[in-house]
Amino acid sequence: MKKIRKENLPSRHVSVGPKSSPHRSYYYAMGLSEKEIYQPFVGVATCWNESAPCNISLSRQAQSTKKGVKDTKGTPREFTTITVTDGIAMGHEGMKSSLVSREIIADSIEVSIRGHCYDGLVGIAGCDKSLPGIMMAMLRLNVPSVFLYGGSILPGKYKNKEVTVQDVFEAVGEYDSNKISEDELCDLEKVACPSAGSCGGQFTANTMACVAEAIGLALPGSSSTPAPYESRDKFAYESGKQVMNLINIQLKPRDIVTKKSLINAARIVACSGGSTNAALHLPALANEIGIDFDLMDVAKIFKETPYIADLKPGGKYLAKDLHDIGGVPIIMKTLLDGGFLDGKCLTVTGKTLEENLSSIKVDFDSQKIIYSTNKPISNTGGVVGLKGNLAPDGAIVKVAGLKSQFFKGKARCFDCEEDAFKAVGDKNFKAGEVIVIRYEGPRGGPGMREMLATTAAIYGQGMGEKVALITDGRFSGATRGLCVGHISPEAMGGGPIALIKDGDEILIDAEKGVIELIVEEKILEQRKKMIKVKENNFGSGALWKFSQTVGSARFGAVTHPGGKKEKRKYSDI
Numbered sequence: 001m002k003k004i005r006k007e008n009l010p011s012r013h014v015s016v017g018p019k020s021s022p023h024r025s026y027y028y029a030m031g032l033s034e035k036e037i038y039q040p041f042v043g044v045a046t047c048w049n050e051s052a053p054c055n056i057s058l059s060r061q062a063q064s065t066k067k068g069v070k071d072t073k074g075t076p077r078e079f080t081t082i083t084v085t086d087g088i089a090m091g092h093e094g095m096k097s098s099l100v101s102r103e104i105i106a107d108s109i110e111v112s113i114r115g116h117c118y119d120g121l122v123g124i125a126g127c128d129k130s131l132p133g134i135m136m137a138m139l140r141l142n143v144p145s146v147f148l149y150g151g152s153i154l155p156g157k158y159k160n161k162e163v164t165v166q167d168v169f170e171a172v173g174e175y176d177s178n179k180i181s182e183d184e185l186c187d188l189e190k191v192a193c194p195s196a197g198s199c200g201g202q203f204t205a206n207t208m209a210c211v212a213e214a215i216g217l218a219l220p221g222s223s224s225t226p227a228p229y230e231s232r233d234k235f236a237y238e239s240g241k242q243v244m245n246l247i248n249i250q251l252k253p254r255d256i257v258t259k260k261s262l263i264n265a266a267r268i269v270a271c272s273g274g275s276t277n278a279a280l281h282l283p284a285l286a287n288e289i290g291i292d293f294d295l296m297d298v299a300k301i302f303k304e305t306p307y308i309a310d311l312k313p314g315g316k317y318l319a320k321d322l323h324d325i326g327g328v329p330i331i332m333k334t335l336l337d338g339g340f341l342d343g344k345c346l347t348v349t350g351k352t353l354e355e356n357l358s359s360i361k362v363d364f365d366s367q368k369i370i371y372s373t374n375k376p377i378s379n380t381g382g383v384v385g386l387k388g389n390l391a392p393d394g395a396i397v398k399v400a401g402l403k404s405q406f407f408k409g410k411a412r413c414f415d416c417e418e419d420a421f422k423a424v425g426d427k428n429f430k431a432g433e434v435i436v437i438r439y440e441g442p443r444g445g446p447g448m449r450e451m452l453a454t455t456a457a458i459y460g461q462g463m464g465e466k467v468a469l470i471t472d473g474r475f476s477g478a479t480r481g482l483c484v485g486h487i488s489p490e491a492m493g494g495g496p497i498a499l500i501k502d503g504d505e506i507l508i509d510a511e512k513g514v515i516e517l518i519v520e521e522k523i524l525e526q527r528k529k530m531i532k533v534k535e536n537n538f539g540s541g542a543l544w545k546f547s548q549t550v551g552s553a554r555f556g557a558v559t560h561p562g563g564k565k566e567k568r569k570y571s572d573i
Helices: 018-029 058-070 093-116 130-141 165-176 182-191 204-215 231-249 259-271 278-288 295-304 319-324 328-337 417-425 452-460 521-530 541-549
Strands: 041-046 075-080 120-125 145-149 156-158 161-163 383-388 391-398 406-414 433-437 468-471 483-485 505-509 514-518
Touching (some): 041 093, 058 231, 093 278, 093 541, 120 130, 120 231, 130 278, 145 231, 156 182, 165 417, 165 452, 204 278, 259 295, 259 328, 278 383, 295 383, 295 391, 319 328, 417 433, 417 452, 433 505, 452 468, 468 505
Parallel strands (some): 041 120, 406 433, 468 483
Antiparallel strands (some): 383 391, 391 483, 406 505
8 A cells, every 4th residue: 555645744744844843852752753753643532531431441442542553654642632421410500511512522622633733533432422522523624534432331230120320310200209219229320330331222422323333434333342341442453553544545534424424324313213412413513514414404314214223212222232233233234225324425444334234144033123124113213303383493302112202281381401300309290291491502501401310300200201391402312201302493592482381282293293382473472572581691611602602403503614614624734
């Protein structure tokens, strides 16, 4: 293979010629040899931290990645960025920082790569927002890149049943309802999360890990292996080797991620009953490269895709179970064979998706997790888009595992999650009601909080199928029940959700894709004239800054114009 000349790479600005002598002196200070300085520089970005089990194994995997780079005549430069761990941020004001962290992760990787002129990037992610944040940075920078998921947690065991953190959140509701004792709750919390790794169901982290493979940015089979397994280190090593191959052939993220590969990614979310958050993150990825691909585009694909993967929270199985039967490639091959994937899309292997999957065989008799597209769990994907006078710019609902997709009830309104959570804890709501949580959108929160603490408490009380919940905020991938999120425009933007009053009738029909506020238009017009928009509590800092720049959830809640306004890509310097 012909090696690309260093003089054509971004790192020439800090390593080649007499003018780079001061820059090279810094590299000598860190123990690099002359040979290493004249090799391509590869940023190895991780979200390693001690915030949560999702991230604790990422530093180990980074070392294997660096060895892969070194063994392929590259010079790795490790650096870290932040994460906000949703499981710990959930249910209080800390969750306002979660979506903000996606932007900070993408921005921080961008400025680090730009500032140091790296030639390639391997990004290693654990918690929910770090996956799209890293992929957004890859598309923004457009240097040869490989994405690596840190892996999922092993399942816990409680009373001879496999459990996840979702069970702990729902157990809080059971405790509130006197179904379990405080001792039982404490016993469960001690065993639910037994290892390093991200939450084990098809929640946001595992959903976006599937997306990384389907979109072509991750090595085939790299997403399903649990974090503690040493075989993860082999994927890390191979990711380091592969990024060097990509630098040599100059195959870049924007050669890989196209409208067709975004559609592939949406299909794998739908067929696996994945997190509704993917409907926020896929448009954000599209924004980085200037492609029109919003919430309603994603929802259309969801509607056309069969639901074939029996994974939690809507189903029975965990990421480890999927790994045991062959991982994400099994899902992808099933979709490909059913005609639901575009196999011609390029991937980081340098081969097409179809070529990557050519040796994969799917046996529907020997496993119970993945169904054929000819005999799916249901004909429509696990996530559905809604539209109507209550959400003119769209909304999203996960229907995987629901017994009924229709609900009509009277509104009970709350202007923040804390008030709703307290009401649920106090049982200050009734069967047949639609709980409305507003002013929690991207601008209004700010930060578009997830509502898992509230939805899990409802489910734990046995009310999950008896009430509906709608919000301009988000839901965790672990949320279940009839929960509608991403309602746009949001309340802070004067959306119709701000006009709802207690007792108003609301109709949700996920089969028809409709969400309606059954109030006469003239009454809504009168309310609109009287409304006083609630102000958020932040006048400075990162959350204020986010609220000033963030756009609609329909377009990914992004904070910059993206590829359409771009004048020059970093990789062209």
